[in-house]
Amino acid sequence: MAPAVEVVASGRPDILPVGEAEAAKTLQSIFIRDEDERPKVAYNNFSKDIPIISLEGIEGKDRERVKEEVSNACKEWGLFQVVNHGVPKELVQTMNQLAREFFALPAEEKLKYDMRGGKRGGFVVSSHLQGEAVLDWREICTYFSYPLHQRDYTRWPEKPEGWRDVVDKYSGALMNLACKLLEVISEALGLDAEAVTKACVEMDQKVVINYYPKCPQPDMTLGLKRHTDPGTITILLQDHVGGLQATKDDGLNWITVEPVEGAFVVNLGDHMHYLSNGKFKSADHQAVVNSNSTRLSIATFQNPAQDGIVYPLKLEEGEQCMMEEPITFAQMYSRKMGRDIELARQKKLAKVGVEEAPKS
């Protein structure tokens, strides 16, 4: 089974869909973040800190170079960009184009694929974690694309025309790219090329298209709140607008990842962090929004099977293990969600406490 969907639709009648809320001049309070969570850096203040790695020659003479660059980026950020990755430009362009057309469809059409109630794939407005007080400023469309035998095409939107076929091709191309990257990442850890893919048992893939409408007060909210991805790696296609931000010092400093034409952003998730015994980081990131343009990003999550074992793949002599015992990915995931829900609950409680406290 694929991992449970980490978001559930709010289903609250008092919350406007983001698309409609966009027209308002001020934000509904449900989108307003606490001050410590709000964006600290502008969506278009681009940084060049994230390495851009060319995959040209990865199967031959350049393998050592790629390995070295990937290794450095994984240690420092858990994040890098790749160019010359072999995914056809036309496929990427069509994917972007049709994704935009999907989000421009009338709400009734998109809601034919409403994901509420735990459905495996489809459309969600203002997704949020169970129990969470504040919503993300985004709409999403999710495809559970691998393993193939679990694909359910009834959850794949039919419109716009040709969309299903393009998502099918895109997910296949990204699966190939992911495997190529996981081989290099394995070697960068001093392991056999297949070690990480083997640890995933049967590779699971989920394609999530994030659509961030223009926002009337972008400084007070987030498109997607700060998080690390749970899985092995995520391959992100972002448009030219900008909004992906990362921190490598636990939120002290943030940078906005520069959109690079034709590139994919690759970020490591928690699974990879554990497999490497903490040598490689899982990227700490968030998405910010803006009042000038809508933004589209397509995140392809490569995850292990639910029963895949999460445990460091190699320990050097005398090296301390970061985990007490091996657990399955399903366990890792539910512990993570449990922690997030508990944090959200505490935050909500603290907020209510402050609001209800008598004024002195």
Ligand SMILES: O=C(O)CCC(=O)C(=O)O
């Ligand atoms: O939209 C972005 O740039 C980030 C998306 C992301 O982090 C996610 O979908 O997990």
Ligand SMILES: [Fe+2]
């Ligand atoms: Fe993410």
